[in-house]
Amino acid sequence: MARGTNLEQTREFNRRVVLDVLRRTPYASRTEIAQRTRLSLSAVSSLVDTLVRDGWVAPLGRRATARGQPPIDFALADRGAFGVGVALDRDHAAATLVDLSGRVLGERHTTLDDPSTAEATACVADLAHALLQELPPTDRRRVTGLGVGVPGIVDGLGRVLRMVRLPAWEGHDLVEAFGRATGLATVVTNDAIAAAVGESSYGAARAADTFFYVLFALGLGSSLVMQGHPYRGLWGVTGRLGHIPVDSSGPICAACGGRGCLSLYASVEALADRLRARGAVPDGSLARQLAAIATRFAAGEPVVDAWIDDAARALARGLVVLENLLDPDAFVFDGRMPREVLSALVRRTEERYLAERRTPTGERRLRLLVGERGRNAVAFGAATVPLYTATAADLALLP
Ligand SMILES: [Zn+2]
Structure with a gap:
């Protein structure tokens, strides 16, 4: 279905269009961003200035070129935002803390044995808490949320529709449970979707x-x-x-x-x-x-x-x-x-x-x-899901 935008949403959408370019490339100049997004150079310059001021984007300095005035390159700021990701399965949980540039700042693994949703919730809370402790308090304010990847079918609101390996989870609202236990904005998705978001943003398929x-x-x-x-x-x-x-x-x-x-x-x-x-x-x-x-x-x-x-x-x-x-x-x-x-x-x-x-x-x-991620593919991808949600140029994600 077609969806329109209001004026204030248009600016937010264009902000995301710029972030989206930088999410999927190591760096770009204002001119390159304008070419790729078809926004005017003045609109890109204004958006980039705001993103730099707000800490989402960092200037990398002037590119070394042979002649003329070399352009300044921009990239997503390392510590501009953080995402916590957890991968859950019947036998195992893995957790990863990722920053906006895709760097892994911490990882945890733990074994599970056919956990109930209550046990899984306690596990998610422990893992997320342990990873957040690795951030100084000023950075903790820039955590955009928690992503959780699960081996099953989850509806858009986080309710489990089907989970062959953990049938007792079916019908449970995992977003509500994990969000309450961690205090973080939570997205729960199918594990393969989470892993693919990580590869698309920062991996082999960038x-x-x-x-x-x-x-x-x-x-x-x-x-x-x-x-x-x-x-x-x-x-x-x-x-x-x-x-x-x-x-x-x-x-x-x-x-x-x-x-x-x-x-x-x-x-x-x-x-x-x-x-x-x-x-x-x-x-x-x-x-x-x-x-x-x-x-x-x-x-x-x-x-x-x-x-x-x-x-x-x-x-x-x-x-x-x-x-x-x-x-x-x-x-x-x-x-x-x-x-x-x-x-x-x-x-x-x-x-x-x-x-x-x-x-x-x-x-x-x-x-x-x-x-590129091996056994951490789902946890890494899950950590990038809240970063994706905060930066992707997708009308459905606009506030
Ligand atoms: Zn089959």
């Missing part, structure tokens, strides 16, 4: 306008960033990649009822199950199993290699659908899968894809990237 994000959490999550903004979809979860059918004679998926879903082949759980069945990893926590998997892979364990082959075949089938539907600038893969295994899986997926078909332009290369 230059990509539209990309598809594939998250190896316990299962296989995904999300879509379109023209710099996360696409929420009707249910707040886009591209349930893990439930694309890739094998019509495969087993029934307990989560969705379909047959031969991709997550049954290409996910952290699928890998751990395969190795456990062969006695190649210990019982116990998934974190221990992941560490064992990384060791096995480094030692050239053929069971891991055979799994990568099968998973790559399944993943390539899923990517065919997405490539043909969306034609994104890139696919980004990240999450809790050990990095070496993930890199090998991504390489083999590309080989598998290209062995059977060409890309739309006939190029012999897919645009597959491995993200």
Whole structure:
């Protein structure tokens, strides 16, 4: 639906347009910002002056150029704002404190065991409190909020609609619970959406306008960033990649009822199950199993290699659908899968894809990237969600 703006909203929107450019580039001059935003140079200069005065943007000094008057570059100010992020799953919580320039100022990890919402709330409050202690009081006033990434479907207000791994959470209002426990403005989103916001703002996909994000959490999550903004979809979860059918004679998926879903082949759980069945990893926590998997892979364990082959075949089938539907600038893969295994899986997926078909332009290369955050992908992304909410040029986010 089209939405108009009033005069005061127009100035706020244009302020965000400038911040949005700087969020997605390391630095830019006033002239470059004007060119990219199609605002007049005088409007950009006025907006940049205000942003510098308010501490959101910092001048970097004059660029070294060969001739003429070199332009002054501007960037998001390191300590202009801060975001706290928490990733929650059935077995694990991770938390990150990030500043406006994308620097990680603190990280925490803790184990969970099928937590109730009350236990999760206490955990979120403890982690957020511990990270905030790392900021001097003057900086604490510039914390824009708390982002929490969860492995399920959350409506726009933060109520859990569906959470297969933590079904007792369904129907709970997590925004209210986490916000009250921490005193922070809180956004709760699907974990793959949170992780993609982090990659879009500060990561491997910063230059990509539209990309598809594939998250190896316990299962296989995904999300879509379109023209710099996360696409929420009707249910707040886009591209349930893990439930694309890739094998019509495969087993029934307990989560969705379909047959031969991709997550049954290409996910952290699928890998751990395969190795456990062969006695190649210990019982116990998934974190221990992941560490064992990384060791096995480094030692050239053929069971891991055979799994990568099968998973790559399944993943390539899923990517065919997405490539043909969306034609994104890139696919980004990240999450809790050990990095070496993930890199090998991504390489083999590309080989598998290209062995059977060409890309739309006939190029012999897919645009597959491995993200920069690994097991901190969701916590980092969640911390960038309140920063995104405060700076993104999206009419829906205007106050
Ligand atoms: Zn399924």
